[in-house]
Amino acid sequence: MKTNKKIYLGVFTAILLSISVISCKKQGIENNAETDVKKLDNMHEFNFGGNKILVKEDKGIYYLSDDVILTEQQFNLLKANNNAAMSSTARALIMNSLVKRWTNSIVYYSLSNLGADTASSLKAMQYIARVSPLTFVQRTSQTNYINFVKSTGNSSSVGMVGGAQNLNLYNYNTPGIIIHELFHALGVMHEQCRTDQSSNVIIHPENIPDDKEFNFNQVSATSYTNHGNFDFESIMMYEPYAFSSNGQPTITKLDGSTYQTSYPAANMSPTDIAGINQLYTGFTYVGLPANTSYEIASALDNTKLLNVPGSATADGTQVIIYTDGNSNNARWSVTKNADGYYRLSPLHAPTKALTVVGSATANGTKLEIRTHTGATSQQFNITPEASGYYIISPRNAPSKNVDVPGSATANGTLLNIWSYGGANNQKFKFNTF
Incomplete structure (x- = not known):
């Protein structure tokens, strides 16, 4: 320090x-x-x-x-x-x-x-x-x-x-x-x-x-x-x-x-x-600038981005990490509500939002896209880490973080939520493009 x-x-x-x-x-x-x-x-x-x-x-x-x-x-x-x-x-x-x-x-x-x-x-x-x-x-x-x-x-x-x-x-x-x-x-x-x-x-x-x-x-x-x-x-x-x-x-x-x-x-x-x-x-304190679109890269490998596979738009499509392809299914519109929590919507499906499956709170619960309703499982607290990275925490489970399980970097790895660990598999960089 x-x-x-x-x-x-x-x-x-x-x-x-x-x-x-x-x-x-x-x-x-x-x-x-x-x-x-x-x-x-x-x-x-x-x-x-x-x-x-x-x-x-x-x-x-x-x-x-x-x-x-x-x-x-x-x-x-x-x-x-x-x-x-x-x-x-x-x-x-x-x-x-x-x-x-x-x-x-x-x-x-x-x-x-x-x-x-x-x-x-x-x-x-x-x-x-x-x-x-x-x-x-x-x-x-x-x-x-x-x-x-x-x-x-x-x-x-x-x-x-x-x-x-x-x-x-x-x-x-x-x-x-x-x-x-x-x-x-x-x-x-x-x-x-x-x-x-x-x-x-x-x-x-x-x-x-x-x-x-x-x-x-x-x-x-x-x-x-x-x-x-x-x-x-x-x-x-x-x-x-x-x-x-x-x-x-x-x-x-x-x-x-x-x-x-x-x-x-x-x-x-x-x-x-x-x-x-x-x-x-x-x-x-401003935090992550809102009303902006980002590619969200894992600290494990900055070429791996949060991605909606196959540019799908159906509710329940689970979110993965995948190599950057300069496509809208790996780009996210980020807005902020009056309580200070963020909504993340894929550019190819702007009515959808990143969502914790079933509003669950257990370790290992996956992330999906689903029609935006404003539920707490679609609101995320995004706070700064070192070196320009951020931690992403769902409001419905505020002690958990968005997490790349096992610190995997393979294309198609499904994201989940997990208790705070402080490691790179829970850190993400928001890059404009």
């Missing part, structure tokens, strides 16, 4: 607006907050605008969720906010001081505690950097920095807390999980904790152990600003069975159905990217 130039970064939707606008004396905060704080065993309970917020205390460490750590100062700010006599203006000022952004969008880091296992953390920072104004710089003597540490679990402080702040990693070889924790370190909370939680999902407490309830806190409008619509595909969204005590869903859509998220893949959703660019300004 280059460390002497600006690197561009991407993130999520329910954003902590984190400008530090007041200075509070710690003693005064503690004195104002002792009333109305209910402690249940090792849980502290607060009330924020009618929403119950639980914070777990364990050996002097405060957890807003299993993977979000609060400093003692941040915890005391929460206690101060819980004072029922406080004005709404003062409450908002305190909450806006809870989480601080990284100065000038520069994030210093140290990987020394990871030993030789640094590749995935570097890759995670690079992914974020390509889509935002954030610059990740290896620390020399800077005071404030992220210290990557191997641990028994994955967790992070929220925002820049000052000094060396540990980013604890059990899955230190999984870029998507590292991106998730880095988002927390940048000041981003979980998607299911948005202020509009109850308008978009049902939390099922009957399926959640008491000691895990704090993972489903709903924040208040005085402390957070949502970005965009609720994003089920977000890398910051818990999966439907997270922390289940009985195998039943802990989170569902309002109609009771479950959903797919991009976690733990390294696939930031369009709203993740837009959100981080709202939190850290100074860069306009």
Whole structure:
């Protein structure tokens, strides 16, 4: 990773607006907050605008969720906010001081505690950097920095807390999980904790152990600003069975159905990217230019293109890779919808669209062309990789990527979807002609 130039970064939707606008004396905060704080065993309970917020205390460490750590100062700010006599203006000022952004969008880091296992953390920072104004710089003597540490679990402080702040990693070889924790370190909370939680999902407490309830806190409008619509595909969204005590869903859509998220893949959703660019300004992320036609080449062999065999137009025709023949069945019109997802239609059959067969989500599901309906299986998240390549992820299965099975390069190899792997068989170059 280059460390002497600006690197561009991407993130999520329910954003902590984190400008530090007041200075509070710690003693005064503690004195104002002792009333109305209910402690249940090792849980502290607060009330924020009618929403119950639980914070777990364990050996002097405060957890807003299993993977979000609060400093003692941040915890005391929460206690101060819980004072029922406080004005709404003062409450908002305190909450806006809870989480601080990284100065000038520069994030210093140290990987020394990871030993030789640094590749995935570097890759995670690079992914974020390509889509935002954030610059990740290896620390020399800077005071404030992220210290990557191997641990028994994955967790992070929220925002820049000052000094060396540990980013604890059990899955230190999984870029998507590292991106998730880095988002927390940048000041981003979980998607299911948005202020509009109850308008978009049902939390099922009957399926959640008491000691895990704090993972489903709903924040208040005085402390957070949502970005965009609720994003089920977000890398910051818990999966439907997270922390289940009985195998039943802990989170569902309002109609009771479950959903797919991009976690733990390294696939930031369009709203993740837009959100981080709202939190850290100074860069306009455009992504792959839309309303353009491309030949889509595999990184395995740039002469092999996504191809509709025989220039067929029938629904259900499966898509292959094939040697470039300068023909419209290997050229694709690429457009983009309001949610930031792309439609890919072959030029020889413009009413058709690249589609995940049967809207399935399983590894190995093939790709086909089918009459365009706007289904999520016909929408793709296209995000930048290194050296001008892109990853293509279907919206209906956001943790999966378009994949050349077995890294084959033979003409006629059928494309499928597969869990994120980061190899060249999941990277594609979009070439104009």
